[in-house]
Amino acid sequence: MKDYIRTISMVCLVMASIAGCSTEGRRSITATEPDVEISNSDTEGVVLIADSTPAESWEDAEAKLLTNVRQLTNPTMGLDRAGEAYFSPDMRRIIFQAYPRGESKYQMYTLDLTSDGRPISDSLRRVSPGDGACTCGFFEPNGRGIIYASTFLNPNLQNPNRYQREGASYVWDMPGGMDIITANVDGSNPRQLTKTAGYDAECAYSPDGRFIVFSSDRDGNPDLYVMNADGSGVRRITNRPGYDGGPFFSPAGRRIIFRADRRQNDHLQLFVVNADGTGERQLTADSDIVNWAPYWLPATADAPDGRSVVFTTSLHGHYNYEVYLLNVETGMHQRVTFSPRFDGLPVVSPDGKWLMWTSQRGSDATSQIFLADFKVPHGF
Ligand SMILES: [Ca+2]
Ligand SMILES: [Ca+2]
Numbered sequence: 001m002k003d004y005i006r007t008i009s010m011v012c013l014v015m016a017s018i019a020g021c022s023t024e025g026r027r028s029i030t031a032t033e034p035d036v037e038i039s040n041s042d043t044e045g046v047v048l049i050a051d052s053t054p055a056e057s058w059e060d061a062e063a064k065l066l067t068n069v070r071q072l073t074n075p076t077m078g079l080d081r082a083g084e085a086y087f088s089p090d091m092r093r094i095i096f097q098a099y100p101r102g103e104s105k106y107q108m109y110t111l112d113l114t115s116d117g118r119p120i121s122d123s124l125r126r127v128s129p130g131d132g133a134c135t136c137g138f139f140e141p142n143g144r145g146i147i148y149a150s151t152f153l154n155p156n157l158q159n160p161n162r163y164q165r166e167g168a169s170y171v172w173d174m175p176g177g178m179d180i181i182t183a184n185v186d187g188s189n190p191r192q193l194t195k196t197a198g199y200d201a202e203c204a205y206s207p208d209g210r211f212i213v214f215s216s217d218r219d220g221n222p223d224l225y226v227m228n229a230d231g232s233g234v235r236r237i238t239n240r241p242g243y244d245g246g247p248f249f250s251p252a253g254r255r256i257i258f259r260a261d262r263r264q265n266d267h268l269q270l271f272v273v274n275a276d277g278t279g280e281r282q283l284t285a286d287s288d289i290v291n292w293a294p295y296w297l298p299a300t301a302d303a304p305d306g307r308s309v310v311f312t313t314s315l316h317g318h319y320n321y322e323v324y325l326l327n328v329e330t331g332m333h334q335r336v337t338f339s340p341r342f343d344g345l346p347v348v349s350p351d352g353k354w355l356m357w358t359s360q361r362g363s364d365a366t367s368q369i370f371l372a373d374f375k376v377p378h379g380f
Contacts, residue, residue: 051335095137127187149201193231215245251299312344
């Protein structure tokens, strides 16, 4: 297990396949309205209310927001599993992590899309060197470069920071030899951006391409940091016990959405903070529900810095993660996916018209990448 590629963003893929996280005994939540609920709490953040859409098939329930669902990756492409995909600025390419056939460490890949969001299968390209383990790819906003995290420079360094959910059999490490790498968009000329000992990963550019936000345990426990795009000028954004990670800049670059374990390990909740580290606000209330992998919807005319995110929740069980929407200003939230298997790690395309996420809904039930036309409901 110690060699398991580890960023917390992939914990879902482990959760979905390893026993240990039962939802038995979870309190039953019944919503009077089927789709949209707002609830306040005496703790900080919104208490999520589960969508209770009844009777109709899950496909019909899901078709309210998601149509033309297409599977972008599959094992016949030589990818035993794939996940955590992000769009290029022009929406014609995605970057993601996948197990090459027969291997158990992620490498980074890109895949080209047609203008209507179909995969061009012979465009699949591995863009990481092939050594070590990789994760957390992201396109440079000008479309010319990529970043990702990899251990290929120090594949055998271990790290004391690891996670283990109580009562569960799985453990994952945050490799001390993991650094953030930048490369040309075809993977050529990889260069090391972080050179500090410890785990550096979970990286994303600011919308103007000037900065990279990332998670690092260089000061002890994982916290958020921002650096210039060339790796200089690192400054710390969070300074709290426990894991802080999975950060993304808001559409105008003024805020950062992220996930953190502030109560105890593996009880992730959603947070937002100003890009300078001030004004942190917890968005989802502490509970046994895990909420993570938030990603901004594009700006709207009346919300130039964005107002809503898609994210992943265990609200319907640790064996059936689902994608939800959350308006970070009002707390309004709504269910997006309904398949009985894992759905998570969602992103919305730059034009707001597609949702792309990782799911095990395919015929062979491996984790793969899916894309659908996305109807963003009113209020988000
Ligand atoms: Ca921390
Ligand atoms: Ca599901």
